[in-house]
Amino acid sequence: MKPYQGAGSAAMPLWDFQGSTMVTSQYVRLTPDERSREGSIWNRVPCFLKDWELHVHFKIHGAGKKNLHGDGLALWYTQERLVPGPVFGSRDNFHGLAIFLDTYPNDEATERVFPYISAMVNNGSLTYDHSKDGRWTELAGCTAEIRNQNHDTFLAVRYSRGRLTVMTDVEDKNEWKNCIDIAGVQLPTGYFFGASAGTGDLSDNHDIISMKLFQLMVEHPLEDDTVDWTKIEPSVSLLKSPKDNVDDPTGNFRSGPLTGWKVFLLLLCALLGIIVCAVVGAVVFQKRQERNKRFY
Template sequence: MAAACSRNHHRESRHSALGLFSAGNNMSCKSLWTLALLALTLSRCVADDDHEMEEFLKREYSLSKPYQGVGSLGSSHWELMGDAMVTTEQVRLTPDMQSRQGAVWGRMPCHLKDWEMQVHFKIHGKGKKNLNGDGLAIWYTKERTQKGPVFGNMDNFTGLGVFVDTYPNEEKQLEAQKKRYSPRTQRIFPFVLAMVGNGSISYDHERDGRPTELGGCNAMVRNLKHDTFLFIRYVRRRLTVMIDIDGQHEWRDCLDIPGVRLPEGYYFGATAVTGDLSDNHDIISLKLYQLTVLRSKKEEQEEEEDQITIPSVDNMDLLRLELVEERMSGVAIFFTVLFSMLGFIFLIVIGLVVYSHWNERRRKRFY
């Protein structure tokens, strides 16, 4: 229900409203009031669990044109790093050049309990398919302005990372070893995935983050003529990621994970990196909305008693087991079952031999 409401809100309120207001000179006062009531109605949604929800744009955590003062000391809520630069049309995290790294980080910690981030981005370059890289990331983390190997940010981070990965590292390594994925485990790049870190979990760059991902989806976002958007919602300890990349102004589901625990007071940011291959990684806007969700007194009391200090995901072991099972090919499952049965039979044989020797010694004792 929330996803459907958000799709309508994104399509009608975000994209169409500008076109409607551009004809404002020809609209009557009555029409304006009707439009205002429509916008107010669209801004009210219902959460997945039938809780009424409202959203409010928080400008102090948002980044949009004309990017006034971005990167300058003391005059903006946002700070630039590395090769990032501001133009009239976007914040370019990296140019289409090798070995570049850039970032934009919010200066203010976010103390919202429930929130929604809408990212307007663009990835483009001269490289052909699979000859581009490496991708960009959106962050909500305890640390900020720390350079590192995870799409330009530090490894072993604390918080949430949502990655738009444009280069298949593991697949290229398998090709070099003359190996291949099975059709069931192969994924199409670019790929969007999410990860929650607690300060001690490392992102596996060589395996494209598979061991620690919460889920993801393929997203063909390079060199598109229309706008591309990423949607990240965190409400009632549930993480939802959706994408709008088809030019239809509709959100498409990417992942939806309950039991995600993120502390308040972390920082939002966006980073990107290039290596031997490159792309332009542009952020057009980061818009953060505060979500007001009605809770019962019991729910509020339970959340107050269960304060979150370290990021975590409930039942993460089960989630990883499900991911492993989904990716196992039929051949892998066959050999797993086969060797398990052989091991079980071997243990039975050993047990029978030991029992036979013990029984024989016991009989000799009586004669």
């Protein structure tokens, strides 16, 4: 947080950075509003807290209008640090947690409204698909107006007793708004916090103004004392990913929240089913009445 102990490309106490990252008196700029740049900043001290909350004061802004800007910013809690790569300036196939603040829709067929915030937990086996904006590996997400705001913008990431919560304060109301809430998340201790950003053919300024970590005082069951939290594998105990209903490459149909037109179709089908059942029932009843009359 300000005042930063460093300037330009000089090292900062407890923090390392790489790529296009520059330290000024007011912010740490991960990328300037220029094409094909990437930068990151990482804390040197691993986090051994079981329950924590991270507050990030950031600013994404640039000259581009409408969809002429990109690509976005990522917040990390991972085993790896200072490794450049294609995922918003950092490596793919990571171990840990990533929160993506994506400002550009690469998938032209998407129904989502950008900028879009999403969460991903990876044990090193998953690849982030930029062409689909990470849709196949996303756990949950929300739309948030985080770009070119004239007021301060904040993001909070809370992890406590296996529950991951992401909140935003981007409307100048000085209050947190829920974005993501997922239970069953397993994250080990001993990982590192960082932030990265990347630009491609389109660009933006991606600034980190402060990153503050708080310890949450939470009671755990006694059996948790016997667990080696540094050996836990990052995972999420979800049967299905809570995303929009889309066909995935394997041919399966993903479950998720129903959009308005899908609810309408379901209600229409249910109404048609009721009408068909009523007609069939009336015909059967009439034939039985006629048969009873002939019998008597």
